[in-house]
Amino acid sequence: MAEFRRLSYSLIKYRCLIGLCPLFSKTAQTQNLTPCLCRYKLQRRIPSRYVHTRSLVLSQYMKSQPSRDDTEIDIVSEEEKESRLETVQELVDNEEDDSALLEFYVNKAQNEMDYMDDVDYHDIENVNKRLFFKIVDVWLKDVGSAKRGHRDFVQTLLNSLSRFDVECDISAYVKLLDCFPDGKHTGLKRDHWYWSGFADKISDHLLGQQLMFVINEHGAIPNDQLFNKTTDLFGRFSPVTLKARSLLFWYPRMVAHSPHPISIADFKKLTPTELAFNGLRQINPGVDCHYHNFAVDKSRCKEVIDSDKIDSIISCQSEKQKEQLAQHDLSIPVYIEGPFVVYYRLKKVQYYVMRANPSQAKVEEPQNQRTTIVSDKEWWSQFYGVDYQTSKPYCGKTLQFYPEEDFFPTVDIVDGYGDKKSEEISLIDSDTQSAEGPVYAIACTDYSSPVALQSWVRGLILDNPVLREASVVFREEQSFMLNAPKDDPNESDYENIDIRDI
Amino acid sequence: MATTAVGPCHSRLTVMTPVIRRWLAYGGKDSRPLLKAVATPINCPRRCLPKVGGTRHQETENQMVVQQEEVIYRPRQVRMDWLGMKRSWKYVLKTVRSMFSSVKENESTARLFKKDHVMYYFRNPDDLSYWYVMTDEDYGGHSWAELRQGLNEMTAMFRGYLSEKRPQDLLPTTDPLQPHPPYHGMVYLETRPFLTILDKREYMSLTGFNAVKLRLRGDGRKYDFEMVCDCGFEKRIAYVVPIYTRGGPLWQEIEIPYVKFMAKMEDGGYLLVRQRGMGYAMLENFRFKLQDGIEGPFQLEIDYIALIQNSTFPDEGTDNKDPWEPINATIG
Numbered sequence: 140m141a142e143f144r145r146l147s148y149s150l151i152k153y154r155c156l157i158g159l160c161p162l163f164s165k166t167a168q169t170q171n172l173t174p175c176l177c178r179y180k181l182q183r184r185i186p187s188r189y190v191h192t193r194s195l196v197l198s199q200y201m202k203s204q205p206s207r208d209d210t211e212i213d214i215v216s217e218e219e220k221e222s223r224l225e226t227v228q229e230l231v232d233n234e235e236d237d238s239a240l241l242e243f244y245v246n247k248a249q250n251e252m253d254y255m256d257d258v259d260y261h262d263i264e265n266v267n268k269r270l271f272f273k274i275v276d277v278w279l280k281d282v283g284s285a286k287r288g289h290r291d292f293v294q295t296l297l298n299s300l301s302r303f304d305v306e307c308d309i310s311a312y313v314k315l316l317d318c319f320p321d322g323k324h325t326g327l328k329r330d331h332w333y334w335s336g337f338a339d340k341i342s343d344h345l346l347g348q349q350l351m352f353v354i355n356e357h358g359a360i361p362n363d364q365l366f367n368k369t370t371d372l373f374g375r376f377s378p379v380t381l382k383a384r385s386l387l388f389w390y391p392r393m394v395a396h397s398p399h400p401i402s403i404a405d406f407k408k409l410t411p412t413e414l415a416f417n418g419l420r421q422i423n424p425g426v427d428c429h430y431h432n433f434a435v436d437k438s439r440c441k442e443v444i445d446s447d448k449i450d451s452i453i454s455c456q457s458e459k460q461k462e463q464l465a466q467h468d469l470s471i472p473v474y475i476e477g478p479f480v481v482y483y484r485l486k487k488v489q490y491y492v493m494r495a496n497p498s499q500a501k502v503e504e505p506q507n508q509r510t511t512i513v514s515d516k517e518w519w520s521q522f523y524g525v526d527y528q529t530s531k532p533y534c535g536k537t538l539q540f541y542p543e544e545d546f547f548p549t550v551d552i553v554d555g556y557g558d559k560k561s562e563e564i565s566l567i568d569s570d571t572q573s574a575e576g577p578v579y580a581i582a583c584t585d586y587s588s589p590v591a592l593q594s595w596v597r598g599l600i601l602d603n604p605v606l607r608e609a610s611v612v613f614r615e616e617q618s619f620m621l622n623a624p625k626d627d628p629n630e631s632d633y634e635n636i637d638i639r640d641i
Numbered sequence: 642m643a644t645t646a647v648g649p650c651h652s653r654l655t656v657m658t659p660v661i662r663r664w665l666a667y668g669g670k671d672s673r674p675l676l677k678a679v680a681t682p683i684n685c686p687r688r689c690l691p692k693v694g695g696t697r698h699q700e701t702e703n704q705m706v707v708q709q710e711e712v713i714y715r716p717r718q719v720r721m722d723w724l725g726m727k728r729s730w731k732y733v734l735k736t737v738r739s740m741f742s743s744v745k746e747n748e749s750t751a752r753l754f755k756k757d758h759v760m761y762y763f764r765n766p767d768d769l770s771y772w773y774v775m776t777d778e779d780y781g782g783h784s785w786a787e788l789r790q791g792l793n794e795m796t797a798m799f800r801g802y803l804s805e806k807r808p809q810d811l812l813p814t815t816d817p818l819q820p821h822p823p824y825h826g827m828v829y830l831e832t833r834p835f836l837t838i839l840d841k842r843e844y845m846s847l848t849g850f851n852a853v854k855l856r857l858r859g860d861g862r863k864y865d866f867e868m869v870c871d872c873g874f875e876k877r878i879a880y881v882v883p884i885y886t887r888g889g890p891l892w893q894e895i896e897i898p899y900v901k902f903m904a905k906m907e908d909g910g911y912l913l914v915r916q917r918g919m920g921y922a923m924l925e926n927f928r929f930k931l932q933d934g935i936e937g938p939f940q941l942e943i944d945y946i947a948l949i950q951n952s953t954f955p956d957e958g959t960d961n962k963d964p965w966e967p968i969n970a971t972i973g
Contacts, residue, residue: 291818297820352823375968381914388963389912392961396882396883396884397885421889422891481889483861487937488861490889494890550953561754562756563758564949567764567945568856570795571793574793574794575793578890578891620860623938626785627787
């Protein structure tokens with residue numbers, strides 16, 4: 140009787156806590172707990188600000204506490220609560236290294252790497268990339284379905300992508316989207332055009348926007364998987380999906396403006412020779428260019444170059460440049476100017492130019508003169524515009540039956556005022572030709588001595604016999620790109636500027 | 642007797658921002674006369690009147706002579722902007738003459754008789770005065786740039802050094818839980834606005850032609866060619882196209898149809914979600930901008946900028962039209 144009275148008094152005393160009794164909870168039913176008026180564990184409430192910022196610390200702290208049985212009463216007084224918060228705050232303040240979260244999982248992933256990972260990540264060759272994906276998998280396994288602390292984790296990984304060589308890989312960003320909690324009740328999805336305006340979880344969407352921004356900054360190529368995952372996670376009416384859609388829309392349009400697009404991921408895999416070739420193709424465009432790779436005579440040239448740099452001479456010459464060189468006047472020297480620098484994507488490429496001076500350029504003599512000897516078939520075809528043997532008419536002044544085929548057809552649509560329209564560009568188009576001579580060839584090399592360039596000339600002699608007789612002079616140019624100052628040399632002039640002139 | 646609350650006594654000059662104060666002092670474009678009575682702080686008994694004259698020695702208690710700071714003599718304040726009035730009168734005469742001139746003499750109608758129209762070219766060194774250079778030094782950056790004549794004395798050379806060093810206000814945090822705000826060095830070359838009657842900005846027009854033709858020689862970097870084609874009070878829309886320069890010794894001729902330009906806000910770095918058509922008669926300026934994120938020197942030589950009519954280019958394009966636009970414009 141006394142025990143019954145004691146129990147009833149305890150029921151009255153703790154009547155506010157009856158709702159948490161396992162008698163009425165689903166977990167009790169699932170776990171087959173016998174309903175009893177036993178002591179139970181009070182759910183500990185932790186302020187939300189600690190969860191968002193230092194979840195790892197708390198999880199470590201909670202693990203370090205001794206495990207209590209479920210039968211113990213855990214009614215916490217206010218003094219105890221404050222003392223517990225103080226200990227957490229101490230841990231937060233004493234933490235010197237803020238990168239503990241990332242280092243913790245890096246070490247854990249490295250320790251847990253085993254032979255099965257070779258199977259799981261068989262398509263990834265780079266070890267650092269494998270480590271990145273392993274870290275995310277380890278975190279997902281540790282954290283559970285709730286994925287608590289996902290914002291810190293995703294932010295730290297976004298700030299340290301270059302450490303794992305993963306910044307240009309879109310699959311890494313798609314993998315990061317797996318770290319967000321996914322489900323019906325997360326409150327993350329914005330699928331209604333109206334109710335999305337009142338939606339919460341703004342920080343998650345902001346983090347997603349930042350993820351999209353980082354994709355754009357590092358030059359990763361967006362794909363449909365990225366867009367589909369963001370829509371499944373964030374919903375149709377979220378700024379994250381808008382950014383993913385704009386990435387998918389604008390990336391191919393921006394790339395279409397460049398004549399020879401190459402992604403940053405492929406660019407990083409280029410060898411020095413391939414880099415030189417691509418740089419030359421950028422400088423000297425044309426489908427009919429001839430590319431050669433000439434070895435430098437190392438017995439003569441004593442210059443030492445690193446293995447990462449271009450060890451030989453890679454030359455490029457188009458058909459038109461060949462013809463111009465064939466018509467070069469032998470009384471004038473051929474100049475090799477350099478070294479110059481050009482940017483190919485992120486790297487610089489050093490090149491030399493073979494050209495002649497403008498003022499001494501040879502003037503083409505007209506071919507159809509009365510003083511020429513009249514005994515050639517060529518004269519006949521030029522004079523009559525007809526083939527000598529078949530008497531077929533030629534097309535224009537060229538000795539060809541059919542016109543030159545262009546990739547795109549040229550359409551001359553005559554407007555109403557076609558005869559009366561004036562042209563302005565043709566008046567100024569050829570002004571620079573008088574100041575700059577014709578270019579004969581361009582070569583790419585990291586050598587700086589003229590002895591190395593002799594092998595270039597020797598290599599070009601096969602296709603251009605003019606070089607055997609012409610004199611080649613090396614002219615060293617002071618290029619601004621190689622010797623540009625980092626500080627403004629004109630700073631002293633700015634003191635005398637009047638504001639009225641600006 | 643009721644006392645009236647006397648507020649803080651500030652003269653008109655001290656209330657204004659320092660920028661406007663300096664602008665007026667150096668004879669800015671404000672042609673309104675400055676009232677002397679308001680300028681002098683008569684109503685403030687506590688404030689001392691400004692000392693007029695040279696340096697004076699101030700005697701302290703210890704009889705130590707301390708040299709006073711030198712008074713800054715500002716140039717005489719210009720009340721009437723005579724140069725501006727001259728410029729305005731010139732345009733008044735020009736508009737009156739255009740009413741009585743023939744079709745070919747009038748600039749706008751002369752375009753019908755032209756195949757192509759050269760807008761800017763640099764055969765004279767005076768042609769450089771139509772452009773000006775701006776860098777990220779205005780907000781703490783460390784890049785520099787200059788505009789000068791090219792080596793062949795027939796072109797303009799825009800060159801300098803682009804620095805990715807962050808300004809002091811934007812230093813990154815060491816906390817890995819904080820996002821790293823983006824920063825890229827920026828440098829641009831822009832045309833000066835044409836000012837007409839009473840300093841009104843005059844628009845250029847793109848009518849009568851189909852595409853923009855540029856002849857330039859770069860260094861292999863990606864420059865953004867922008868045209869501000871919008872009428873607005875503060876925020877205007879610019880139309881952008883990326884130019885991937887080849888570099889090298891050969892000149893590069895680029896023909897860009899109007900249809901290929903992408904709309905973005907003049908100040909912002911993002912393209913507009915809702916793309917809108919270009920105002921052909923409201924062209925304000927051209928701009929060559931470099932913001933590709935690569936630290937190093939740059940060099941861009943420009944020969945001419947012209948407008949051409951190419952019948953193979955389309956007049957109306959659907960390249961930049963997104964079918965998801967009506968939905969995407971309401972998000973975010």
